[in-house]
Amino acid sequence: MAAKINSLAALVSLQASHHHHHSTPFYFSPFSPHLSTTLTSRRRSLRSAVVARSTAGTQPKAPSDVDLANVAGQDRLLKVPISNIRNFCIIAHIDHGKSTLADKLLQMTGTVQKREMKEQFLDNMDLERERGITIKLQAARMRYVFENEPYCLNLIDTPGHVDFSYEVSRSLAACEGALLVVDASQGVEAQTLANVYLALENNLEIIPVLNKIDLPGAEPVRVSQEIEEIVGLDCSNAIHCSAKEGIGITEILNAIVKRIPPPCDTAERPLRALIFDSYYDPYRGVIVYFRVIDGTVKKGDRIYFMASKKDYFADEIGVLSPNQLQADELYAGEVGYLAASIRSVADARVGDTITHYGRKAENSLPGYEEATPMVFCGLFPVDADKFPDLRDALEKLQLNDAALKFEPETSSAMGFGFRCGFLGLLHMEIIQERLEREYNLTLITTAPSVVYRVNCINGDTVECSNPSLLPEPGKRTSIEEPYVKIEMLTPKDYIGPLMELAQDRRGEFKEMKYITENRASITYELPLAEMVGDFFDQLKSRSKGYASMEYSFLGYKESELIKLDIQINGERVEPLATIVHKDKAYAVGRALTQKLKELIPRQMFKVPIQACIGAKVIASESLSAIRKDVLSKCYGGDITRKKKLLKKQAEGKKRMKAIGKVDVPQEAFMAVLKLEKEVL
Numbered sequence: 001m002a003a004k005i006n007s008l009a010a011l012v013s014l015q016a017s018h019h020h021h022h023s024t025p026f027y028f029s030p031f032s033p034h035l036s037t038t039l040t041s042r043r044r045s046l047r048s049a050v051v052a053r054s055t056a057g058t059q060p061k062a063p064s065d066v067d068l069a070n071v072a073g074q075d076r077l078l079k080v081p082i083s084n085i086r087n088f089c090i091i092a093h094i095d096h097g098k099s100t101l102a103d104k105l106l107q108m109t110g111t112v113q114k115r116e117m118k119e120q121f122l123d124n125m126d127l128e129r130e131r132g133i134t135i136k137l138q139a140a141r142m143r144y145v146f147e148n149e150p151y152c153l154n155l156i157d158t159p160g161h162v163d164f165s166y167e168v169s170r171s172l173a174a175c176e177g178a179l180l181v182v183d184a185s186q187g188v189e190a191q192t193l194a195n196v197y198l199a200l201e202n203n204l205e206i207i208p209v210l211n212k213i214d215l216p217g218a219e220p221v222r223v224s225q226e227i228e229e230i231v232g233l234d235c236s237n238a239i240h241c242s243a244k245e246g247i248g249i250t251e252i253l254n255a256i257v258k259r260i261p262p263p264c265d266t267a268e269r270p271l272r273a274l275i276f277d278s279y280y281d282p283y284r285g286v287i288v289y290f291r292v293i294d295g296t297v298k299k300g301d302r303i304y305f306m307a308s309k310k311d312y313f314a315d316e317i318g319v320l321s322p323n324q325l326q327a328d329e330l331y332a333g334e335v336g337y338l339a340a341s342i343r344s345v346a347d348a349r350v351g352d353t354i355t356h357y358g359r360k361a362e363n364s365l366p367g368y369e370e371a372t373p374m375v376f377c378g379l380f381p382v383d384a385d386k387f388p389d390l391r392d393a394l395e396k397l398q399l400n401d402a403a404l405k406f407e408p409e410t411s412s413a414m415g416f417g418f419r420c421g422f423l424g425l426l427h428m429e430i431i432q433e434r435l436e437r438e439y440n441l442t443l444i445t446t447a448p449s450v451v452y453r454v455n456c457i458n459g460d461t462v463e464c465s466n467p468s469l470l471p472e473p474g475k476r477t478s479i480e481e482p483y484v485k486i487e488m489l490t491p492k493d494y495i496g497p498l499m500e501l502a503q504d505r506r507g508e509f510k511e512m513k514y515i516t517e518n519r520a521s522i523t524y525e526l527p528l529a530e531m532v533g534d535f536f537d538q539l540k541s542r543s544k545g546y547a548s549m550e551y552s553f554l555g556y557k558e559s560e561l562i563k564l565d566i567q568i569n570g571e572r573v574e575p576l577a578t579i580v581h582k583d584k585a586y587a588v589g590r591a592l593t594q595k596l597k598e599l600i601p602r603q604m605f606k607v608p609i610q611a612c613i614g615a616k617v618i619a620s621e622s623l624s625a626i627r628k629d630v631l632s633k634c635y636g637g638d639i640t641r642k643k644k645l646l647k648k649q650a651e652g653k654k655r656m657k658a659i660g661k662v663d664v665p666q667e668a669f670m671a672v673l674k675l676e677k678e679v680l
């Protein structure tokens with residue numbers, strides 16, 4: 001299964017994937033409720049199976065029941081005293097073995113069996129699996145007996161990608177401890193570091209785990225030292241394990257019990273439960289995943305969401321084993337789910353606090369944030385009739401994704417579409433792909449853009465994410481753009497090429513430290529817009545795959561930016577307009593016009609292709625005219641070939657956008673947009 005990652009996906013995919021036979025997520029997809037096409041019909045049956053189970057309230061006949069058969073009734077809910085509850089998550093860099101380890105923990109505790117996991121959990125997240133990343137998170141409750149005492153271990157999963165770092169921080173806040181999994185044949189990576197810092201901020205007990213010790217190249221001692229030096233974490237009692245071979249799993253389970261503290265017993269206080277995930281289920285409304293911090297919540301309770309200020313009745317509550325299993329009541333320290341006929345995830349956002357309507361908590365839990373889109377692009381259906389379908393699809397996706405923003409946009413070239421805002425590039429890529437795959441829409445996507453702040457002469461500051469709406473030069477005094485801080489971790493051999501890359505992207509060098517003899521950390525500040533390119537691909541290729549990186553948002557800074565327009569046959573093509581730094585305008589203009597010349601089929605007349613700044617043409621190409629009919633080539637020839645050609649032409653036509661008199665194939669847009677991202 002080749003991961004279909006184009007440069008855009010990979011670019012920000014700080015951890016883009018090469019997981020061809022990636023094993024894992026054992027969760028079902030919160031992204032899968034709206035299903036279409038063959039790909040998803042399997043998901044539908046899975047989902048209804050799960051729904052049927054949890055609503056029927058019967059003991060489901062899943063393979064895990066064989067193991068749990070002797071654990072009757074309430075015991076299936078794993079009720080234990082709070083002192084025997086442990087809530088933890090796993091922090092790991094992509095590919096270091098988080099999912100393999102999670103699977104093993106579930107198997108060893110008899111929570112799920114191997115077969116069930118494959119069929120039931122692994123198949124659920126095609127999109128995630130292809131990308132080899134965990135997009136969204138869920139939880140699983142395990143029963144583990146240690147020194148004759150039953151324990152309830154709640155594993156809360158964290159998404160691995162920086163676009164979702166807010167979600168990561170909320171799931172960490174729902175735990176008392178974390179396993180820090182590091183590949184003993186690799187070492188600490190940038191992404192791991194970022195999440196370790198988040199865990200430390202949340203006061204989590206961190207258990208270092210060195211995975212893949214079965215590999216001949218494993219160097220657990222060296223990697224332990226690396227963790228001690230970089231993270232400052234005591235690794236004298238780090239656990240050596242092989243998730244694949246099942247070595248060290250019992251030690252990990254024992255360490256979870258012994259080293260991670262139990263939750264505080266605050267069941268008497270007014271209810272406060274932290275939402276760490278939610279997804280929209282078309283049958284039951286939003287399913288909310290939460291950790292009870294204080295108090296208790298019962299089935300039927302009238303609950304109140306403190307940030308969205310909405311109230312609902314909790315029709316159903318339960319635990320995740322990892323299938324949903326109904327319960328009557330959940331206490332402080334426990335992790336579970338609830339359904340309350342909530343119509344949109346916006347009402348039950350990650351990070352919000354659930355309390356009782358009748359006995360409200362005084363303060364909500366700290367850390368709630370509104371989602372702020374960082375990256376924008378225009379989405380237009382190739383077929384104009386599909387505009388209402390696109391709107392419906394976006395509305396449905398939004399039910400499940402409070403971070404997705406969109407508003408209608410009209411463009412003379414593209415017709416009706418939407419300008420959409422995303423948390424980051426991976427998020428954007430996921431939404432685009434779901435629209436195409438699950439809703440069968442063929443879309444033209446404009447180049448992703450960041451949000452610029454334009455200071456106008458009249459004193460106003462306007463936010464602009466759409467290059468074609470940038471106020472005229474005469475009306476503005478300056479433009480500010482968002483900056484990020486990036487930290488790259490790399491073997492010392494690649495320091496040069498990576499610094500060159502950052503410098504090319506208008507990066508400002510901040511610092512370099514050797515973290516071990518052979519590895520360095522390099523910090524730069526650079527414009528976010530420069531990362532909305534093939535930055536990550538470049539980082540990987542220039543370091544032969546060895547470097548990793550992490551970025552965080554810094555704030556806005558003034559830059560010398562201008563708008564670059566493209567004209568085809570004298571007509572401005574708005575979707576191809578971009579905002580570029582003035583020093584790059586010529587190079588970008590030249591590259592774009594050349595690429596367009598290659599991609600636009602020749603017409604019956606001569607077509608000039610130009611790049612302009614205002615009225616000034618800075619690069620220009622021209623497409624010469626053709627006269628010959630395409631069919632003349634096989635005139636008198638074989639009729640099936642002729643039919644094929646005609647059919648191909650007709651198909652090509654559908655995917656064309658008329659720019660004035662010129663038909664521009666969608667491929668040209670795509671290629672140019674990609675190029676823009678690369679050159680910019």
Ligand SMILES: Nc1nc2c(ncn2[C@@H]2O[C@H](COP(=O)(O)OP(=O)(O)OP(=O)(O)O)[C@@H](O)[C@H]2O)c(=O)[nH]1
Pocket residue numbers: 019021022023024025092093094095096097098099100101132133134160211212213214215241242243244245
């Ligand atoms: N040799 C060896 N390979 C392992 C071990 N654990 C995991 N792997 C392999 O490493 C690769 C990545 O493992 P995953 O568990 O998918 O990694 P992950 O960190 O969960 O990655 P994401 O889910 O994509 O974030 C897979 O090919 C695993 O089979 C191990 O202990 N030894």
